[in-house]
Amino acid sequence: MKNSIAERITDFIKNYPPFDNLSYTDLYKLAVETNVLYLDKDETLFNQGKPHNNFFYLVNQGAIRLYRQEGDKTLEIEMCDEGDVFGLRPLIVNENYNLNAKAYEESIVYAIPISIFNEQFVNNSEISKYLITRFASNSTTRFSQEENERIFADYKRTRQTDYFSSKIGTLMTTAISCNHKHTIREAALIMSENKISSIFILKKNKPTGVITNKVLLHTVATGKFSIDENVKEIMGTPVITASADISIAEAQIIMLKKKVENVCITVDGSPDSKMLGMVTQQDIVASLSNNPAVLMKQITRARTISRLRDLRQQLNDLLKRYIDQHISFTHTLTVVAELNETINQKAVELSVKELDKTPPCKFSFFALGSQARKEQLVPTDQDNGIIFDDVPEEEIESTRAFFMELAGLITKNLHSIGFEYCPAEMMASNPKWCLSKTEWKDKFKDWIYNPTEKNILLTAIFFDFNFVYGSKKLVDELSASVYEHTKENNRFFMFLAQDALKSPSPLGFFRQFLVDQDGAYKDHFNIKQRAIMPLIDAARILTLQHNLKGVNNTAERYYKLRELEPQNADVYEACAYAFKALLKFKTKNGLASLGDDDGKFIKLESLSKSDKVKLRRCFKPIKSIQEIITVRFQANI
Structure with a gap:
């Protein structure tokens, strides 16, 4: 007799990775053993530091917030929505939970037993791909060298190495050894x-132990053991071994499970046979041609603009795969932002070399808008400027002429890479935005103390700026000047708030989406203008009011505001979640679009009922944050 609940679970999970790679029969077996959990708002599913249970989870309805507590600081990791899988890593690598999971709202979650899932996982390469990629998305920090070595999980098949069918023996290197005596x-x-x-x-000739630099540090360097003692006193055992015939993916899973940096290859895969060689995590990274760590290295080593153009396309491919695989959007945003910033830095560096002239003074090339906020996923048009050090008055125009020539080359090269020219010419190649340090400070001062409609529009563009290349000190000085003049400047904040409130709720009567009424995108919903920008504008003005420096990303601004204003913590947290969810909608639409609108125009008929529900949920915080702005800055318009 069929189980109707199991059938409903099967019909749901078959649409999401990694379950979309399993047969209906296997999914049904999994669904029969799956528990359905009903969670109230703020109800905890699992806690950081606690032992894992025997289930991982998939969101059916609602949203689950994942975060890490580090002392008094809360580090936001991800908001899991419909179809998102979480809680899987601790089961595979047998470790305690390193995150907290709490219901963001009333939610239904499927608790899936790992024992049943593993039956499908063992011999399924597509499931292996999914797990590898999920493990890689565990990181949320900047691309440090250590992080580069971890982020190796991009499953694109390449000419050099087929990650899931190539044998580990193809990567094997000679292992250095010594005798047990x-x-x-x-x-x-x-x-x-x-x-x-x-x-x-x-x-x-059989591996009995291994000694690493870390072992030497904690044993000999601390004086716990004498350097003249036998190696067996400090060597690690047992040695993690494998056969040369296993796949590269399988070797990586072994390293993850055992928490080791290398695997010893032996004749039969056991420690009781002759050692043949070894494979390290770095060997695996080097074998892949299109994963974040290697892509970062290729960008920094690029010697031509055409090579950067190819790498930017690879970044687009990487983004699409991360979106398709439901990789943590927070992680995706971090990875793409860092790679994108590095491409821009390299483009400026190559442009300076191409110009082949020595700059007359220190300068800085800086980004504006979405790139400055590290929110640019699908390439959009350029927004940038140049600031150069003050020079004697009689030299300023010749100095500007030099940097205008350089700016023209930079913007041309960025255009070649895939960043379109800004239609409004908000680019360093425009003499209005290629200025000395004093000129920039005077420009911002004028915008702040003369808040006309035009000046307020410019502040919305230029107040989000971020250093890209050159002298960071110049950008830092400009930032300090901005905060000096905006501090407690109530008149300026009132005008800025009025501008931030120009986009009302994205919903009209009967909760219908407000769409464009004419033009090329008639009857399309402009998700950027009507939903994303109100959240960006609100975060900017509140950040300025709090004199909060060094935080440009919109979601991160809301998380900081949550700490500064506990009384509004729920609203700010909701805004951060809504912003990332809306940006993900825009990104997915941009990747699927054949047009040139970067995803901001959405055809409503292309959305499922579920997507429309998710969008409406994201609109609620917009009204709440605009109410805070209205009351705080007396900005009724």
């Missing part, structure tokens, strides 16, 4: 001579 000193000398970070200990 050697002293720690002798082992350390071998490591030093070969410039390696680990050494295997052999007994009859």
Whole structure:
């Protein structure tokens, strides 16, 4: 007899990765064992630091907030929406939860038993792809060297290496070893001579242990063991081994589960057979041609603009795969923003070399708008400027002429890479936006103390600026000047607030979406103008009011505001979630669109009922934040 609840679960989960790679029969078996959880708003599902249970989760309705507590600081990780999977990593690598999971609103969640899921996972390469990618998305910080070595999970098949069918033996390198009778000193000398970070200990050509730099640091360097003692006193056992015939993906899973940096390859895959070589995480990273870490390295090594154009296209491909795989959007945003910023930095660097002239003074190229806020996913038009150091009055025009020539080259090269020219010419190649430090300070001062309609429009564009290349000190000085003149400037804030309130709720009577009434996008919903920009504008004015420096990203601004104003924490948290959800909608639409609108115009008939419900949920915080702006700045319009 069929189980109607299991059928409903199956019909739902079959539409989402990784379940879309399983047969209906297998999914039904999984669904029969799945528990349905009904969670009230703010109800906790699991806690950071607690042992994992035997289930991972998939959101059916509502939203689940994932966050990490670090002392008094709350680090937001992700808001899981319909179809999102979470809580899987601790089960695979057998570790405690490192996040908290709490219902953001009333939610229905499916609790799926890992034991049943693993039956499907073991021999399914598509499931392996999904898990690898999920593990990679565990990071939310900037691309440090350590992070680069972790973020290796892009599953694109390449000519160099097929990640899921190529054998690990193709990446195997010679493993440096010593005899089990050697002293720690002798082992350390071998490591030093070969410039390696680990050494295997052999007994009859079989691996019995391993010593790493970290082990030496915590044992010998601390004085706990003498350097003249036998290696067996500090070596790690057992050695993690594998056969040369397993796939690269399988080797990576082993490293994740065992929390090791390398795998020892032996004849039969066990520690009881002869050692053949080794494979490290770095070997795997180097074998892949299109993953974030390697892509970052390729960008920094690029020597031509055409090469940067190719890499920018690879970044688009990476973004699409991350979106398709339901990778954490917070992680996706961080990865793409860092790679995008590096492309811009490299483009300026190559332009300076191409000009082949020495700049007459220090300068800085800076980004504006979405790129400055690290929110540009699908490439849009350029928004940038140049600030150069003050020079004697008689030299200023010749200095400007030099930087105008450089700016023209930069904007041309950025256009070649894929960043369209700004129709309004908000670019460094426009002499209005290629100014000395004093000229920029005077410009901002004029906007602040003479808040005409035009000046307020310009502040909305130029007040989000971020250093890209050159002298960061110049940009920092400009930022300090802006905050000095806006501090407690109530008149300016009132005008800025009125501008921020010009876009009312995106819904009209009967909760219908407000669409464009004419033009090329008649009957389309402008998600950027009607939903995203009101949240951006509100975050900017509140950030300025609090004199909050160094935080440009809209979601991060709301998280900071939540800490500064606990009485409004719920509203700010809702705004951060809504902003990221709306940006994800826009990004998905931009990737699917064949036009040139970067995804901001949405055909409502293309949306499912579920998508429309999600959008309406995102609109609620807009009304709440605009009410705060209206009351605080007396900005009734």
